[in-house]
Structures are given as structure tokens and as C-alpha cells.
Amino acid sequence: MTSPIIEIADLSLSYGADEPVLRNVQLTLERESVTAIIGASGSGKSSLLRCINRLVELKPQVRITGDITLDGQSIFAPEIDVTELRQRIGMVFQKPNPFPMSIFENVAYGLRLVGEKSTRVIEQRVEQSLRLAALWDEVKDRLDSQAGILSGGQQQRLVIARAIAVEPEVLLLDEPASSLDPISTLRIEELIYELKSRYTIVVVTHNMQQAARVSDWAAFMHQGSIVEYDNTTALFTNPREVRTEDYITGKFS
Amino acid sequence: MSFHTRLKRRAQRWRSDDAIMFLCGGAVALCLLALAALFALLVDQSRLQFWPEPVYQWETQDGTRITGQIIEESPSSLVISVGHQASDPNSVRRVTRSELVARSRPIDIVRVEHDVLGILYGVWIESAEPAILSVTPEFKVPMQGDAIVRWYFPNQLTIIQSLQIFADNIANFLFFASPDSPSDAGVFPALVGTVVMVLLMTVFVMPLGVLAAIYLHEYAAQGRLTSWIRVAVHNLAAIPSVVYGVFGLGVFVYGLGSEIDSAMYSDSLPSPTFGEPGLLWASLTLALLTLPVVIVATEEGLARVPRSIIEASYALGATRAETLFRLILPLIGPAMMTGLILAIARAAGEVAPLMLVGVVEFAPDLPITTDYPFLRLDQKFMHLGYHIYDLGFQSIDMEATRPRVFATALLLFVIVMVLNTLAVLLRNRLDRKYRHLLE
Secondary structure, X not given: OOOEEEEXXXXXXXXXXXXXXXXXXXXXXXXXXXXXXXXXXXXXXXXXXXHHOXXXXXXXXXXXXXXXXXXXXXXXXXXXXXXXXXXXXXXXXXXOOOXXXXXXXXXXXXXXXXXXXXXXXHHHHHHHHHHHOOOHHHHOOOOOOEHHHOOHHHHXXXXXXHHHOOOOXXXXXXXXXXXXXXXXXXXXXXXXXXXXXXXXXXXXXXXXHHHHHHOOEEEEEEOOEEEEEEEHHHHHHOOOOHHHHHHHOOOOO | OOHHHHHHHHHHHHHHHHHHHHHHHHHHHHHHHHHHHHHHHHHHHHHHHXXXXXXXXXXXXXXXXXXXXXXXXXXXXXXXXXXXXXXXXXXXXXXXXXXXXXEEOOOOOEEEEEOOOEXXXXXXXXXXXXXXXXXXXXXXXXXXXXXXXEEEOOOOOOHHHHHHHHHHHHHHHHHOOOOOOOOOOOOHHHXXXXXXXXXXXXXXXXXXXXXXXXHHHXXXXXXXXXXXHHHHHHHHOOOOHHHHHHHHHHHHHHHHHHHXXXXXXXXXXXXXXOOOOOHHHHHHHHHHHHHHHHHHHHHHHHHHOOHHHHHHHHHOOOOHHHHHHHHHHHHHXXXXXXXXXXXXXXXXXXXXXXXXXXXXXXXXXXOEOOOOOOEOOOOOEOOHHHHHHHHHHHOOOOOOOHHHHHHHHHHHHHHHHHHHHHHHHHHHHHHHHHHXXXX
């Protein structure tokens, strides 16, 4: 834990009068590393991810207590502009969700939002992002085609390119490969590995092997709390908690 | 259970399965049949308005002759258009078949459209100037050349000549200028009145409806109040249209209109400018009437935009307005168009409220001009729907104007059909474009 970028302190989340979704979550994310969050469905993994870019606030009657800091500054502070925050913290969703526009416009969307007018700059950044997302060679001749014609795996890489085009510091991946076939999954995993040198990545996954393959750190969540957080090797080979061991060995669902 | 009973039960199950299918298919067939029948009726009944039908001569039991064209045939009686007669002001005669002895189709019968007298059937007995037409042996009409609008031998026409007359009749039906008679004049002013009023209405209803739908769907908290508002909007669509007419008359014409008059046109008072029914008030009333259609269609479009791509836009740092303009509005364009066209189709066919707020039976001046501001917002105008009502129920010679009523109805039917077809095509395009997103 040399240089933390995000610190989550005592974070709780609930919708209206319902049971809290997150309970007193403590988590520190290290810069330029991959942190995997594992856990059963409904354990609050996605909600935790959506707190980090404040996307959770789109839902009505959200109550958040505790704090999240990005580079030492609270993301809930009044002087924080939520749109700027979301440009610093990119997100990729479970199902590929390209916009119904051309491939080029998909990647350029974020750039146009920040007011980039120069066509040259936009073209450069689109190419650079698509290369980084390992998609350039497959789409460079059909940038004006609708994004919908791409395969699921290609769409997901397009969505990653779209997220990194605005040069975020953190990339949140919400089960990025769960709707993809094994080959596409492998490519996404390779991509995560590649991107690690530039971004801090948080990946939520159901897939234990995937978490073990791609991450440096891993957190196990259960019923809205972090049960165990350790470096990946330690968590998978020598879990401290019984519940973690049960989950990763499949005794418990 | 024996093998035999099992077989029997199985056959029974499939029989009832087939029965349900035929029941559903039958319902569809019935709908199509009704539509086809309506269209066929309109075409058949308006045929006399356009196509040069043959002229017959009948001998009756009392020895007189009837010359004319058949308007309506039934097993027991005939309705015959006999044209202008000396004795009888009525140009249509209803006779029972038992009165008639023989029917012939004389080749030398002439059909003359006369400036003053209207339609005459007869034979030329003097073809040099001045020509004389013998309608009956006792009734001979001298014809000045310039009084004859058109004449032809209806029983000698070649197909080309028939087609020429047909085209002529269509042109007359649309454009014939008659300064004082609504039942002869072309329906063009009514067509223009309908279209201008409807277009003006869309200018009012579209921004209002789309903005309201966006507020309801994107901004309003989805609580009890919002759902009540939504129910209220749906209910607005069920209010009888004449109620909107009364509302328009009370609020727009007498309320708003007199205010405008006393504020801006006080020199011409007491004669009202906007304080009486007119184009502006009719458009506004119909805008109100079609508002629910636009709101509902737009909201449906919004509901079809997948939440996931809206979230993706927010996750890239877009504000609500940016997401709306860059992503959502282009996506719901076809849905808005669908709402627009449904609203147009509804407004084009509306009659009752318009009678209260601006439509009159005869206004040959078009509501559009070539001078600024190109629209006569305060002017009363004609409308196809009201034209049908007026011709069908208010004219002196109802039987004679009947083909015209059906022809006008056919025109309105075709306009509404075209608009609705466009709506369906747009909806299909929307489906094709976003299917991969909605799965």
C-alpha cells in the first residue's frame, strides 16, 4: 500500500427505507493496480462501484453515509463537480452498451462533452483509444459504421475505448466479461492487464479464476460488507476468513 | 386410459386449438373487410362525381319519359339524376321499378353543363348558333355558346374521351372557382384550410408535448403525483372533442381573443379581430386536443431508450441536458414523428370542435397569402370534415350533392390513410434501428 488513490471510509448505502445495501465498507485502492471485488449476487459489489463515480445518485432516495476520497479529496464535497469526477473515473458496464451512433462517434462522445472542437485532436484521441483497447485493427476501415454491427466482445472493447478516450485516472469495470464468450473474455482480460500500467482498475466479477488471473488485490464482499481484503495471491491461497474460503472453494453460494 | 380415448382426447385438443386460431384470424379478417368495404363504398359512391356514366331513358307506365343518370339502384326502386327540368325544381327523382316499362340508351343524348341552369339532359334539335336543346318535347332550351360550360354525348364516349372528362372532373372537384356556391366550388380551399390549420397546430403541439413528456419521464420523481399526472394526460385523450371546442370558444375566442382585441386592435372595435372564431384559435384548440397523443407517443419513445446507454452517458460525465440533446432526442426522433403524425391524422378528421372555433361552410379566400405574414390568423376558413357535414346535411339538394359528399370523404380518407401509413413506417424504422439495443 504505497500510494493509495481512492480511500473508502465507513461507507454505507441504502435506498429509501430498505435494508442497507452497503454496510461500513472500508477499502483502500492502490494506484495503477487491479483490484478485484468478488462475491455472490446481491452482495453489493456493483453498488460499491457505482458509489465511486457517484452514479448511484441517479436512483431516487439514495442515502449515503461515510466518505470516499480521490487523491485525498472527498468526492462528496460540495466543490466537486460530479461531471468532472466522472471524467476522472471511467466506467464499463456488464452488458456492452455502445451508443446508437458510428464507432467513431462513440469514442468521440466524451471528448465532445468536454468541449474538444479540433477534429484533428479528436481523430488522434479516437485512434489512440481504439489502439489501446486493441480494437483499432478490426475497425479502422469502418469507423463510420454503426457500433451495433460489432460483435459483443468488440462492443465491449469499444466501450472500454470510449471510457479511456477522456483519459480517466480510474477505470471501474462492472463484470465486463460476464456476457461474453470465452475467447472475448480472454481478450478483455488481456486488455485489463495491458491497461494496468496507465490506470487504476477496479473490476467486479463473479468469476473467481478471472479475479485470480487479472488482479493484484482482491476483496471479498458478503451482504454489503467487505469480509476480507488482501493481495490476490494471499486471498486465494490462504484466506483468513472461513466465509472467504467457503466462497472461493464453492462450498457456499 | 385406453389408447383409443387418448387418441380422441388428443384430436379434440388440436381441434380446439384450431378453433381459437380461426377465431383470432376471423377477427382480423372482419377488420380488414370493414375497411375494404368502407373504401369500396366511398369509391363507388363518388364515381358519379368523376366518371362519365352512361345516360338512360326510361318509359313509364303513364307514357312519360325520364332521362338521366342512375345515382342509386335497389331491387325495388331507382334514384335518378334528371338534371334541370322545367316543372320540377328537384334534379333528383326517386321512382319505383314497377312504374318503369322500358329502358333504352339513346346514342344522341347530350349532357350539358349550363352556367345558370346546371346539368341538362336532352337532344340537340338545332345545332347551329343559337343551339336549341330539347329536354322534353315541351321544354326546349336555347343555348348561348358562352353559357355552356361543357357538353358531350355520354353514350358515345371512347375510353380516351372518358378519361379526359374524368381528369377534368377531378380538376374541377379540386379547383373550380365559384364565388358564391359552396356546393359547386372546388374543395381546394377546404383542403388548404385543413392542411394549414393542421400544420399550425403541429407548431403549437410539438414543443409543448415533447417538453412535457421529457419532464414527466426524465426529470419528475416517479412518485404518486407523477403517475396521477400521467393518468390525467391519458384521460385528456378521452374527453369528447366538442368539449375542447367549447373550451376553445370560451377561453381562446372570448377570453384571450377579446383581451388581444382591446389591447392591440382597439381602433377597429366593436368589430372583433381576434375576438371571434378564426384560424389561430382553431389550431390552438386542436393542439390542446392532440396534446395527449404527442405526450404519450414521446413518453413511449423515451421508455424504449435503454437505461444502460443513458447511464453510460452519465458515466462519461455528461449532464442531464447534454444526455438529452446528444443521445436521447436523436433516439426518440422517430417516436416524436409517430406522435406528430398520429396527432395530424386525428386533427385532420376532427369536425365538432372546429365548428365552434373557426370553420365556416364557405370561405373561398385561402387562409394563406403571398404577403407578410403569409397567414391570416384571424380569418375563418374551410375544412374538409366540416365540408362533408355541410354538403351532406345542410345543402338544399341533398341527393344531387351526394356523390360530392362521398368524393370529399374519399379525399379525407386518403389523406388520413397516407398519414397513418407514414406513422407505421416510421415506427418500423425505429424498431430496426434499435432492435440490437433492446434485446
